Amino acid sequence: MFRGFLKNILFIFLLAFASPVSATENIPTWMHDKNVVYSPSEYISAIGFGKSKKIAKEDALAGISRYLRTEIKSNVKAETKADLTNGKSTYSQKLEETVTISSSATLSGIEYTKPYYAKNEKTWYCVAYISREYAWNQYLPKIENAKSAFYSFYDKATEENEPVFKCKFYKMSQEPAENLLITLDYARLLHPQNEEKYSVDRKIASTIPSLIEAEKLKCTVFLDIWGDYGN
Numbered sequence: 329m330f331r332g333f334l335k336n337i338l339f340i341f342l343l344a345f346a347s348p349v350s351a352t353e354n355i356p357t358w359m360h361d362k363n364v365v366y367s368p369s370e371y372i373s374a375i376g377f378g379k380s381k382k383i384a385k386e387d388a389l390a391g392i393s394r395y396l397r398t399e400i401k402s403n404v405k406a407e408t409k410a411d412l413t414n415g416k417s418t419y420s421q422k423l424e425e426t427v428t429i430s431s432s433a434t435l436s437g438i439e440y441t442k443p444y445y446a447k448n449e450k451t452w453y454c455v456a457y458i459s460r461e462y463a464w465n466q467y468l469p470k471i472e473n474a475k476s477a478f479y480s481f482y483d484k485a486t487e488e489n490e491p492v493f494k495c496k497f498y499k500m501s502q503e504p505a506e507n508l509l510i511t512l513d514y515a516r517l518l519h520p521q522n523e524e525k526y527s528v529d530r531k532i533a534s535t536i537p538s539l540i541e542a543e544k545l546k547c548t549v550f551l552d553i554w555g556d557y558g559n
Contacts, residue, residue, distance in 0.1 A: 356444050358455050366457045372396075372518070373457035381443040381452050388456035389438060399517050437462060464519040474511040475529055478504040482532070485539075495543040498536055505533040 358365045358375070366373040374391025378384040441455040481501035488494040512530050516523040 356441065358441060359444060359446075359453060362455050366455065370460055371457045372460060372463065373455055375453060375455050377451050377453045379451065381454065384443050384452040384454040385440055385456065388440065388454050392438065392456055392458070396517055400513070437466060460519045464515070464522050467515055467518055471511050471515055471526070474504070474508040475526070478508045478529075478533060480504075482536075491543045491546040495540055495547065498540045498543060502536050502540070505536045508533045 362373055362375050372392055372395065374388050374395060376384045376386065376388030376391055378387050438456050438458050441457075443452050443454040445452050478501055481497050481504060485494050485497035485501060488497060509530065512523060512526055515526070
């Protein structure tokens, strides 16, 4: 009888210690720290939660979108402060609006972890993630198209000797230049290291307004009018 009592006590102790260990092992590592599994240098990721698996996935996807919008706004605000001295705040506002729209419409290929259910909270959790390299390769054709459109006008401007025609082509390159800068700003969020390869193109595109003004100064027009329509 005493042995039976000891067995029961031992069973209770084993159960008490084994249950927490078993529960801990079932908790995914990303629940403690998602950055350990999905390093920010290699992935864009966000954790979501909800009362169902579907809601948790949708919340995780929305988290990635919120991250991109937040980063865009912080970058554009910094650029706006710098641009105010040159009277370019309108462009910065356009940049913010355009790239924010792009952030929610362009990124695809998002993957998800297996949803985890926290019984104590009665809540589902899930991580949405995408490889930065994959996202970059997916976005690269758009960067190259924007770059090509810009240089098609910029190169014509540099080949001209007459200031009037140089100014004309610089003006024609202005909108493609803005589009290129917008595209590169979004690309910088996806993969900062790869975007650095376009630093020269970014610098050239950002100088278009000053190049137009410089060519205008070279244009001197003098009108000497005598008589009226009939003369």
